[in-house]
Amino acid sequence: MRAFLKRYRELIIVGTLLVFPIAVWLTHAKHGRDLSALDRVVLTATAPIERAVNGVVFAIIDTVEDFTNRQEVHAENLELRRRVIRLEGEVAALGEVRMENERLRQTLGFVESAPAPLLPARVVGEGVSHNLIALKIDKGLADGLKPNMAVLSHQGVVGRVQSVAHTSASVVLVADESASVPIRVQRSRARGTVVGRGPGEDFALIRMQRTDDIKEGDLLVTSGTDGIFPKGLPVGRVASVERPHHGMFLSARVTPAVDLSCPDSLHEELFVVTSLPGSDESQEANLVQEPRP
Amino acid sequence: MKPFLLTAIAFVALPALSGLLPELNLTTARLDLHLPLIVFLALTGTGIEGAFGAFAIGYLVDVHSGHPMGLFLSASMFTYVLARLFAPVVEPRSRWSFAVLALLFDLAYGFFTLALAAMSPLTASGSASSVLLTAPLTALAAWLLWPLLALIERRKKRGERGALTLR
Helix, strand or coil, X not given: CHHHHHHCHHHHHHHHHHHHHHHHHHHHCCCCCCCCHHHHHHHHHHHHHHHHHHHHHHHHHHHHHHHHHHHHHHHHHHHHHHHHHHHHHHHHHXXXXXXXXXXXXXXXXXXXXXXXXXXXXXXXXXXXXXXXXXXXXXXXXHHCCCCCCEEEECCEEEEEEEEECCCCEEEEECXXXXXXXXXXXXXXXXXXXXXXXXXXXXXXXXXXXXXXXCCCCCEEEECCCCCCCCCCCEEEEEEEEXXXXXXXXXXXXXXXXXXXXXXXXXXXXXXXXXXXXXXXXXXXXCCCCCCCC | CHHHHHHHHHHHHHHHHHHHHHHHCCCCCCCCCHHHHHHHHHHHCCHHHHHHHHHHXXXXXXXXXXXXXCHHHHHHHHHHHHHHHHCCCCCCCCHHHHHHHHHHHHHXXXXXXXXXXXXXXXXXXXXXXXXXXXXXHHHHHHHHHHHHHHHHHHHHHHHHCCCCCCC
């Protein structure tokens, strides 16, 4: 017997180890069984490993997700920035279009109600002399320009043509100290002369009698008596009036109707009055000319 | 020593796998991580020690299955015995051959488990497709475990080499 056991020891043990769990299975297959003490010990002993691995996996997944989310947020942030920049550009462009639209409406209204034929012109340069406040425009002899033609914007009087080249002309602004414009007070029809006092300065009102009806805020318009400016064009508004106790004339300070100190206001459309109403040359003028090649 | 080491590996690896499975999202297939250990024991281990090792590993699987009723212990021992029967004619010498053997024995293990599970109303009987999907994953685990198992085998052989040792 002992020899038999010794000879088949491995077979018996292996067989037992195979049959025993099958027997346990067959016993508990129908009704199940509770955890044994050994089961609980094993599970308790291995629980920290399970938790640690799960924790590490969660940490890795969280890190990866966090990284992925950051990547997504970063990409989204970049995209949103691009959109903001693009939209800001569009808003600015729309604002520009709106302002241009407004300006063109005013210009259109001005052209339609202008008292004389107008030739549109653009500022292409500024005078380099300190003694003369002048602009260069893109119209000249070829367009029918002559010296002493009036130059206007839709806001009012700008200056007069000083010298004319073939395709350009020099315009002396009303703000120049050599410039003068005969005016009327629109409200009272009192007469006077506005003269320039230099760049950035208000105009001065001269040759107006001390007893004339004029007050702050009055609009001064061209009188049309100089043969240059058509009558009724805004020159400026009275900023202050001084009536001396002695002498014939008063003096007043006039805020220009066109802000001549601001280049932007001049770099829009200007208009040259090619002929005054009633003159023989009025037939020569064209409101709109074909652009030169 | 080898069965003890492999049981220790199973002791660590099975709860680790248990902690990993929820994130792997393996709904149909499972990974029989213990099976390469049992096959390795059967093909390279001594009979009685290997049998106890396989028993211990099977028991750990059973406990970690959540339903310890002897099902996986029985299947593990069945696989061990089956592998022992093939041991005289099969020897894993490379990573790939071991992976293929693990795949074949895992199929046997899976279908044996299915057959046993069909006898119990308390255990989900599973399906043949899940067995077929599990086997390649187990082969992959065997492929990954091979360097460690080969190292254990080499150390064992070095310890057994020669009766005479220099002191």
